[in-house]
Amino acid sequence: xxxxxxxxxxxxxxxxxxxxxxxxxxxxxxxxxxxxxxxxxxxxxxxxxxxxxxxxxxxxxxxxxxxxxxxxxxxxxxxxxxxxxxxxxxxxxxxxxxxxxxxxxxxxxxxxxxxxxxxxxxxxxxxxxxxxxxxxxxxx
Amino acid sequence: xxxxxxxxxxxxxxxxxxxxxxxxxxxxxxxxxxxxxxxxxxxxxxxxxxxxxxxxxxxxxxxxxxxxxxxxxxxxxxxxxxxxxxxxxxxxxxxxxxxxxxxxxxxxxxxxxxxxxxxxxxxxxxxxxxxxxxxxxxxxxxxxxxxxxxxxxxxxxxxxxxxxxxxxxxxxxxxxxxxxxxxxxxxxxxxxxxxxxxxxxxxxxxxxxxxxxxxxxxxxxxxxxxxxxxxxxxxxxxxxxxxxxxxxxxxxxxxxxxxxxxxxxxxxxxxxxxxxxxxxxxxxxxxxxxxxxxxxxxxxxxxxxxxxxxxxxxxxxxxxxxxxxxxxxxxxxxxxxxxxxxxxxxxxxxxxxxxxxxxxxxxxxxxxxxxxxxxxxxxxx
Numbered sequence: 001x002x003x004x005x006x007x008x009x010x011x012x013x014x015x016x017x018x019x020x021x022x023x024x025x026x027x028x029x030x031x032x033x034x035x036x037x038x039x040x041x042x043x044x045x046x047x048x049x050x051x052x053x054x055x056x057x058x059x060x061x062x063x064x065x066x067x068x069x070x071x072x073x074x075x076x077x078x079x080x081x082x083x084x085x086x087x088x089x090x091x092x093x094x095x096x097x098x099x100x101x102x103x104x105x106x107x108x109x110x111x112x113x114x115x116x117x118x119x120x121x122x123x124x125x126x127x128x129x130x131x132x133x134x135x136x137x138x139x140x
Numbered sequence: 141x142x143x144x145x146x147x148x149x150x151x152x153x154x155x156x157x158x159x160x161x162x163x164x165x166x167x168x169x170x171x172x173x174x175x176x177x178x179x180x181x182x183x184x185x186x187x188x189x190x191x192x193x194x195x196x197x198x199x200x201x202x203x204x205x206x207x208x209x210x211x212x213x214x215x216x217x218x219x220x221x222x223x224x225x226x227x228x229x230x231x232x233x234x235x236x237x238x239x240x241x242x243x244x245x246x247x248x249x250x251x252x253x254x255x256x257x258x259x260x261x262x263x264x265x266x267x268x269x270x271x272x273x274x275x276x277x278x279x280x281x282x283x284x285x286x287x288x289x290x291x292x293x294x295x296x297x298x299x300x301x302x303x304x305x306x307x308x309x310x311x312x313x314x315x316x317x318x319x320x321x322x323x324x325x326x327x328x329x330x331x332x333x334x335x336x337x338x339x340x341x342x343x344x345x346x347x348x349x350x351x352x353x354x355x356x357x358x359x360x361x362x363x364x365x366x367x368x369x370x371x372x373x374x375x376x377x378x379x380x381x382x383x384x385x386x387x388x389x390x391x392x393x394x395x396x397x398x399x400x401x402x403x404x405x406x407x408x409x410x411x412x413x414x415x416x417x418x419x420x421x422x423x424x425x426x427x428x429x430x431x432x433x434x435x436x437x438x439x440x441x442x443x444x445x446x447x448x449x450x451x452x453x454x455x456x457x458x459x460x461x462x463x464x465x466x467x468x469x470x471x472x473x474x475x476x477x478x479x480x481x482x483x484x485x486x487x488x489x490x491x492x493x494x495x496x497x498x499x500x501x502x503x504x505x506x507x508x509x510x511x512x513x514x515x516x517x518x519x520x521x
Contacts, residue, residue, distance in 0.1 A: 006274070007267070009267065009272055010267065011268065041265050067285055069280060069284050070333075071274060072332075072333050073280075074274065075271075075274040075276035081274070086274055086280055096384055098270050098275075098384040100274065108336060113287060113288065113291050
């Protein structure tokens with residue numbers, strides 16, 4: 001057990017539905033009702049047309065590994081994980097988001113760009129955050 | 141107003157850069173400011189505009205120096221802020237809001253004396269959507285786009301490792317540079333892994349230091365001791381506060397937009413540029429910069445550097461002070477880009493390039509977040 005806890009997000013009113021969905025095992029992102037485009041991260045208006053007419057959609061939870069770095073100098077709370085990958089996943093719906101890649105040793109050989117990944121979830125204090133694992137693996 | 145009608149007449153760094161545990165952040169600002177005003181042949185009472193980054197910020201700096209400004213700029217967008225201050229000062233001087241502007245930088249990046257490391261609020265988008273995944277400062281964020289670039293363009297680890305090798309050749313000629321001993325690609329690849337794929341020698345230094353600039357109109361510069369450096373064109377913009385939200389991981393939209401605007405305003409083409417400074421917090425940033433500014437085609441910069449084009453004797457001298465990788469890097473490095481451009485244009489650089497008439501400085505703020513570009517010349521257009 002690490003001496004320090006990993007950081008837990010502090011939701012704001014406009015991001016609360018994202019974390020509520022994560023607690024229910026769903027990855028939800030926002031979509032603009034005016035221009036129709038989905039986007040990440042959650043925010044009060046559409047980054048493409050500035051509309052505030054937004055809806056939440058449930059994603060497939062699938063994506064590909066877009067890029068990553070493997071950090072050898074752990075952030076507080078990550079001491080037991082180092083070296084660990086900080087990755088960006090491209091969701092099948094289009095937007096990209098940061099995540100760790102769990103369920104596999106984080107080595108350059110194991111983490112191949114464009115490999116299929118799927119969402120899983122991790123509790124951080126009172127909040128649940130999305131994570132990703134190689135697709136088709138047993139839940140950890 | 142006319143292109144180049146605002147000029148840099150004073151430019152200086154702190155007496156030393158490197159490890160300065162006896163200097164507070166505020167003292168680094170003050171020492172750079174005093175040196176720059178002296179370099180300009182002016183008195184502090186001649187200054188009527190102040191620009192700096194918090195903390196300590198323009199008000200504390202001006203109050204400490206006894207300046208009573210009628211123009212204040214506290215734009216703080218990371219390490220490129222000082223390039224934006226220069227751009228804003230041009231507009232202010234043309235508008236008559238100030239006649240002589242002082243831009244200061246001081247940062248106790250290594251010793252952390254009197255510094256203010258601003259943590260983002262826990263509810264910011266960065267804290268909610270990136271911090272939970274274990275990012276820890278620039279090495280873990282600036283690095284994230286790089287593997288995508290390497291895959292798309294086939295940039296090799298050896299080409300990437302050559303970037304600090306080339307810059308060390310410039311640093312070897314600069315007595316103020318922190319690291320001057322020659323290094324090889326093998327040395328770089330054998331240095332400690334910091335955040336894959338970047339090794340220690342592909343990451344910038346962390347140092348203490350500062351510097352300042354004095355800017356005024358060209359018609360006031362005639363009686364001053366230093367040859368004026370004309371500000372021909374400027375650009376500024378940002379892309380994303382979150383590295384994960386860069387539009388395309390293989391190119392910086394901020395570099396593209398700020399440089400295109402500066403080149404257009406200056407009315408220059410790439411062939412006109414004699415000397416170039418690109419913010420080099422990490423080895424891949426000059427690669428992005430060379431491509432995004434349009435000096436080479438997409439995917440060509442790694443080979444361009446590895447072929448020797450940017451090192452001493454090459455056709456595009458780049459980061460001639462040794463850069464953030466070998467000279468100094470206080471944290472907000474942009475001030476040192478401008479200082480070296482000014483030295484090269486005055487003919488006063490340690491590693492002087494012969495016949496420099498146009499120098500371009502490309503700044504970065506945050507992790508590919510913000511950008512500023514300056515096109516500078518020792519001649520009027």
